Each structure stands twice: as structure tokens, then as C-alpha cells.
Amino acid sequence: MPSTSSSHRPRKKRKQEPTTSSSNGTVSLDPASRKEKPAFPLVAFFWPARGTSTSQWVLLPCILMTVGLFRWCTGIWPYSGFHKPPMHGDFEAQRHWMEVTTNLPITHWYFHDLQWWGLDYPPLTAYHSWLLGRIGALINPDWFALYLSHGLDDMDLKVFMRASVMVSEYFIYIPAAVICARHMAKTHHINSWESSVALTAILMQPTTILIDHGHFQYNTVMLGFVLASLSSMLAGRRLWSCVFFVGALGFKQMALFYAPAVAAYLAGACIFPRIVVFRFFGIAIVTLASFALLYLPLLLGTLRDTYRSIPLPADVILPPLLSTFPFELSEKAWYYPYLVQLAQSIHRIFPFARGLFEDKVANIWCAVHSSGLHKLNQYSSTSLSRAALGLTLISITPPCAIIFLKPKKRLTPLAFATTAWGFFMCSYQVHEKNVLLPLLPMTLLLASEGGMKAVIRAWVGYANLLGCWTIFPLLARDELRMPYFVFTLLWSYLMGLPPCSLSAYSSTAEGSGLHWTTKIVHLATYAAVLAWHCVEFFVPPPSNKPDLWVVANVCIGAAGFGMCYLWCLWTFLDESGLLIDLGLVESPKAEPGKKKQ
């Protein structure tokens, strides 16, 4: 069939017009040829999509498929507690919660055996476990058989559990991240191409992938709610941000790290520039309603169980919280069972009786204690927790005060990051995995104005790579060394950071605003990390100090994180314009690296 002469021409003929306006530092000029080139390898992969020729409807699915592949392939590796009786690990905890929630009446959930991974997360996690358990039981009921399924390590179960993390993440975290990146781009006037690059960098954060898909947890659900809350703030929907933040708190209590910043921002938004009482009441009512909604299924379940007179387990110990009530409670009162449930869930969620820190975590307390600088076990736990509370308050007051006085949308990620760093460094009962919380809002800075220029890229990369390194001892226990190396090297390669590249630190880097002290601190830390890996690999620790390498890791990590806190605080202060308002600073741009710990 002969066709017309024009028919064999390409159907679409679009001229690729490279965008020269890069506000985000993704494009650099080759000094020799005066041609534009990608500033770091990640940008190179987006190079063919530059200009207007590639639709977001194609680009976005491709990004999501790529990051999804990396996530799923991490899942092929072992999880925490794989073949490690008697207690196994976090994988068993999550599986066990599915077993408990699907098999026991709802009033027993928070009372069931604490010793074997008792449920100690807020209700949303319990509902999530229940839903996943129900779905899983449809496939194979043996996976969640009461008591019989403890410590199960069936290969199909692994696939199901890994898939459940993926699905949860793609329902909550990923859409939230996509929308958040959009709002960031809108707030900072960044084109959608650069925003896609930033989104990919955020979604490829090594620590998040390794913890959720390697070690096994559902952190991204909580982080997704936080992102949703943040992006609602960026979009100016304060009430929705309350709802999402309660969702985050209701999934994992660790979201409390952000709570002061959220509260300060919302309070500030009601007062500055002028007092809006109506808004304040709206926020208060919506927050309370969200909490009510969060506990509603638990309370309705209690109503049902009371009605059917299902007793609590025989070995029940009533939560101590009940005895702190100012008046005598009658066990016969109609509200008594509900109070018991509420008190017990709070008792489980906040285990005040546990220690100052768990395992080895790179914060101030653990570093001070285990480095031998000052042994903390000579103090009572009350005085320690008071000290922790005091120090935490000191560390979070500046960021909260700034965001309260300057409740600007564009400042929220920095407020979140600084507050979370303060909590992570100083507060009570911190896990090494909690480093995810400060890392997320800090990494979001990549999607802000100038976010991929050398300064922010270097600092964000520093925090992420250091954060990933501090969880290395945990990953090594889970036999996840190889994925750790793959992800840290891949991410640092893509972002053009050490140990793969020094481009962000070279003097020719675009808008290289890195002060020489920053360069020295960063490069020294990277060198220390590399040296640590060599030593850890080749030299066994001395027999009387088996934790020596871990302690070294914790101390270097804590110092680096302290630096990250100070940098976030300084940048925050700088960006907020408070210094200019107070007449302390003349020039709008000051050097962030000058601060020393």
C-alpha cells in the first residue's frame, strides 16, 4: 500500500530546546567548550528528558519503576532476624502483630504477651497489621496461625511481607513524596525537570531503603504521613496537615520528633502576621477529631467486646497510669474498660522504664557514655531522663522559636530537620534507625531553590552518607553489608559526592560556596569513614573491647550529626531573615560552614 510522501516522516517533530535557566544547580557549564553539562551523574540520566519534550506522565512512572526495582531487589536479601532464634527480629515483630491482631479480640491487642514482641506501636500500626494479616491469611493461613507461627521463615511469607512494605510505601510515602516535591517546586519556582531530579534523589535515599526493605520495617508509612503533612503546609492547607500529622503519630510514636516544629508552625500561623482566633480553633478541633478518629476503632471494638463480655487475659497487669488518676476509679463504671484500653495503649507506646538509649546510637548520650568520656550509669534514670529532657528542650527551642516567629511555608522543611536533629541528638530512648527522621526533611532541601548546588548537596549528602554509615553495625548483623555498600556508593555516585567524586568540593564547582573549614570537616569525616571500614574489615577488635569499632562509629557519627544540626540551624536562621530583622547581619548570604562545634 503506497502511502503519501509525508507518511514516512517521523510523526512528532519537536525541537529540543534545552532550558538554560537552572535555578537548582543541576547544570554546569564546561569551562573549555562553554557547553552545558550535567553537574552530577544523576542529572545525566535525565538529560534526554530536558526541555518540554518529555511528559511528566512518562517521566514519573519511569522514576517510580526504577526506584521500585531497587527497593524490591533489596528485599531479596535477608531480613533482620532471619534464621536467628530464639527472638528473631523486626520481621518477626511485624509478622507477630499481624498474628495477634487477626486472631485476638481487639481488647487483648495491647495486653498480649509483651515478651514476645508485644504490640508497642500506636493504633494505626495495629490496624495496618490487621489489614495485612487478613490479606495474608487469604493466601496462606499458616503464616499467621496463633502461637504456631512464631519465628516462621517461609520463603513465600518473605515475599508477602516484602510486598506489603512495597505496597504500603507506594500507597502512602511515594504519592506524598511526589506531591511534596511538586509543592516544593512551586514554592521555590523550580522547573518540573529539576524537580524530578530532586525527587529521584530523595526516593533513592540509601538509609530509608535499607531499613525498610532490607532490615524490615514500615517507617515509610509514618514518613509518608509526615511528608503529606509537610506538603499540606506548603500548599497552605493547615487543617489537612494536622490530620496527616496525627496519622504519622498514630502510626509510629517517633513522629513526635517533629511535633514541636509542627505545633510551633501552626501556632505561629495563627498569630503572625496577625492573630486569627478562628484558625486556631479550627486547628485544635481538627487535631482532636483526628485523635478521636484514630482511637475510634479501638474503642468501638472495646464496646463490642464489653457487650459480648469477653474478659481481659487472666494474667493482666493493669497499666500504672490508671492509679495516677486523682480520683478513685470504679471497675463497674461504664467508661472503665475504655480507660483501661487507652491507658494500656499509652503505657505500651511510651515505655518510660527503658534506658536512655538502646544499643549503640550516634547521639550525645551514647557517645559521651561509651567513649569513656563520662560514664552515665552512675546516675539514676530519673536524673538522666531529666537531663535528656532539658537538653532536648534547649536544642529544639531555637528552631521552634524561629518557625513560630516566622511561620513561612518555605521554612518548614528546615524547621522539621533542625527539630528532628535536636531530638535525635539529645532525647531519651533513641534508636539508630531514628536517624531517618532528621534525614528526610533535610534531604527535601534538594528540591528547594539552589538545592542541588554544591553547598546544600554537599551537606545533605554528608548527612545521608553519615547516617547510613551509623546504621552499618545494624545492617552487618542482618547480613546486609553488600546492599549497604551498593546503596551508599550508588547514591554518592549519582549525587557526585565522596567517595565517588570530589566535584562538589572542587573550587570550580558551580557557585561553590563551601567554606574551607566545611571542606576540611567533610573530607576528614569521609576519610575517617573509609579508614573505619578498612579497619573494621581487616582488624578484629581487641578481645577486652569487642565493641570498639562500633563505639568509634558512634562517636564520629555523633560529631558529624552535631555538625548537621548546627548547619541546619544556621541555614534556617539565615533563610528566615531573622538576623536581618534584628540588624545582626548586613549581607543576605553568610557562610554556614564557619560554625564549629
Add this chain to the structure above:
Amino acid sequence: MAEIYPTLPQCAAVATALKVLLWPAYHSTDFEVHRNWIAITNSLPLREWYYETTSEWTLDYPPSFAYFELLLSQVARFVDPKMLEIHHLGYDSWQTIYFQRATVMVSELVLIYALYLFVQSSPPSSKKQSHAAAVSILLSPGLLIIDHIHFQYNGFLYGVLILSIVLARKESGLLASGVLFATLLCFKHIYLYLAPAYFVYLLRAYCLGPRSIFDIKMINCVKLAAGIGIVAAIAFGPFVYYEQIPQVLSRLFPFSRGLCHAYWAPNVWAMYSFTDRVLILFAPYLKLPVNSEAVNSVTRGLVGDTSFAVLPNITPRMTFILTLSAQVPALIKLFLTPTWHTFISTLTLCGYASFLFGWHVHEKAILLVIIPFSLLALKDRRYLGAFRPLAVAGHVSLFPLLFTAMEFPVKVVYTILWLIVMLMVFDRVAPASEKARVFLLDRFSLLYIAVAIPLIAYCSLLHQMVFGAKYEFLPLMFISSYSALGVVGSWVGFLVVFFTS
């Protein structure tokens, strides 16, 4: 010349990360096959290599590959000496897995180098197209599935093949190209299928003068013969010395196998078998004689003799004649116009012919078609039109290689991602052709590609939900018949393009 982004090393770096993450993934018995060969070559003297039968996976690659395994074993002894023991059947400590997976990745550097040379050697006007083709081969889902999950060394071997093709681009490289191809044959004899194209091309372009076929260049003939002779002598010499050639050949060419592999490769015989199956249902109405013994044989998936119930049986001789006669027209054209592009086209057609009509073809052999075709697919839009259904069919047909739940998302998502990105990029960079295209084919090709998605969904999920474990041959049959349609369609399309240009 400005760099084209992403560059090959950048793609290779990211691909490497993904491939390392796949180390603990499912691996087929080929993993044990290669471990066993490492053990055999390391612990036995050369004259026993082709007689060793402790494992059922006896050495059935040509000697150069055995030397390659011997080389690997020299490193393996430092990694985990236990993998070198012949009696450790099925040994897979994590050291062994890391080591063997790593050797696949290291040997793949040959492919990266070959692709780099391919882009370098292409003229500036087609650099962009060559770069896109090179990236598509480097990131090919076929290689990912077969090499890095299923486990084989195709990346390395195809690297050698591409290197040889690239060398043939310049007249000065023809000799090296021929010798390299001979070396490749000594590594894996499946490339014999492409040998006719090499033979004709080297004969016409190297051994005979450009003006007349009677102008025989004796020096070139001697050089080529000497080169190939040396390569063959190195590989087979020791076995000639021990008088083991018949034994080696019997290992290399086991003709006792059946027409179709356990899972039908998507070729003409898959369609033939499918027709036979369908005819069984209609035979009573059409009054056809049915061979009742054969009714249950094909679907049982046994490797062995395949017999047909209604249609006439096929003998190896018939497949051989069909293969050759499908290759001859292209070879004649190559002889008449010995250009580099015709050479690659002919290579592709030789691959097609042997894949479509060959005896006991594996589905993995589709790379023999896809990879040479990729080098050519961006010549103009007509080639691309023929390439599209092949890219879909060829890769979908590899899906049954991996049947474990964990690897299912990897193969499907990776392949879809590759198809979206590569076909989009190809569509953008392919130049308009000088001749008119047949438009209708594009519509069919689009329809064909669209059908792949419900088909994959049915075969991987719906079938099991509806029928459970019953009729388990159905999904396989659908996939291979569907893919066969695509491969045959793209073959016809390519034939049209080849003979009209």
C-alpha cells in the same frame, strides 16, 4: 564531539548496582553447571574433561570455554576451595555465589568495551543513534534475566561478537574480525548459526577483490586461514593430540534431543505445535487421523522426542534444510553487495532463520536475533518498525525462565521500563526513511504490543486464580504462541525492509 548523556560508563555503573543487588536472587541449574565445570577443569587433567560424568551437567561447551573456566578456578581457589571439588554437587555457599555472580559481571566488561568501540567507530551523523542502541544492549532485559538472574555468560560472549562486528566495519579490521569470530565459536558453538554470514562476508570483502569475484587475493586467504587455524589449534589441539575429537563433538552436538525444548521457544515449531494441539480438538469433525500416542506428549513438557498427533512429524534434516534455505537469499544479497550494513542485516537474518526453524532451540537464543538487530534498528524508521514487535516478543518469551515469586516483579518491571524508555528514545532518534513505510503494519504492531499486558497478567496471576494448578501448560503455550507471532511478524517485516532497500 559533545558527550551524549547518560554515557555508557554511567549506565554501566547504575546497572552494576542493580546487578549486585540481584546476587542472592534465584539462579537456575546453569549456576551449578558452571560451578561443576570450574571444578572439573581445576581438578582433572585436560584429557578427562570431556569424559567426566559425576554430575549430570557434563561439559558441553567447546574447549575455549573450558579454558576460561580453568582461569576462573585459579581465582576461585582463593575464594572458597570447596567449590572446586567435583563431588560437592549443588554446592552454593555465599562465597561461591558472590564469586560466580561477580565473574559474570567482570567478564561483561568486554561487552561494555565493545559497545564503546561501536559508538566511537560510528560516523558523527549517526552517533546519537549508535549511542542509543549501545545503551539499549547494555541495559538489555534479556541479558539481565539470562545472565544475572538465571546465570550464564552471554554478556561476555555477545561482547566478543559485537567486538568482531565492529572490527569488520573497517577494511583493515576484517582479518581480526574473522579471527575473533573463530575464537567466539571456540567458546560457544551456538554462534555457528551466524557463521554463514561471516563466511560470505569475509569471502567477498576480504578474500576476493572488490571489482571481480575472480580477483582472488591469495595473501588475504592465507592470512585468514592461518589466523583461524591457530585459534582452532589452540582450542582443539590438545584434544586432537589425545584423539578425543569424536567424544568432544558428541558432547557439543547432542542430537538425541527433541524438536522443541521443554518450554517451546517462540519459533515456527511452537506455532506448528500449537496448530497441532488445536487440530486435535477439531480432528473428529474434520475426519483427520489422530495419533493417539502423541496426544499427551508435547504438553507434558518432556525433553525428548516430540511427535505430533495430526500434523506430519518433523525430522532434524527437515529443520536443517529449512534453516539453510531461509538463510540463502540473504547470503546471496550479501555476496552481491558486501557492505557492513548488509552484513549486519544478514547476521540478523541468519539468527532469525536458525531461531525460527532450528532443531531444539532454546528461548535464550532469541538474543542471537535481538542483539545484532539492535545495532541496526535505528538505521531508519522502517527498521525500527520491524524491531518493535521483536523487542516485545523476544523479552516476553524469556519470562518463563524465571518462575519464582520474588523475581517476578523484577523481570516484569524491568522489561516494561526498558521497553518504555528504549522504544521512546528510539522513536525520537530514528531518522525518517528514504522509502515509504507500510503504515498498516504500525497499527498491527501497536495492537500486538498492547496485548502483551493482559497476556502477562493472565499467565502470571489470573490463570492460577481461575484454574489453580490445572492446565499449567496453558500459560506457557499462550506466551510462546504469542511471542512466536511477534518474532515471525518482525522477521517478515525485516525481510521486506531488507530486500526492498
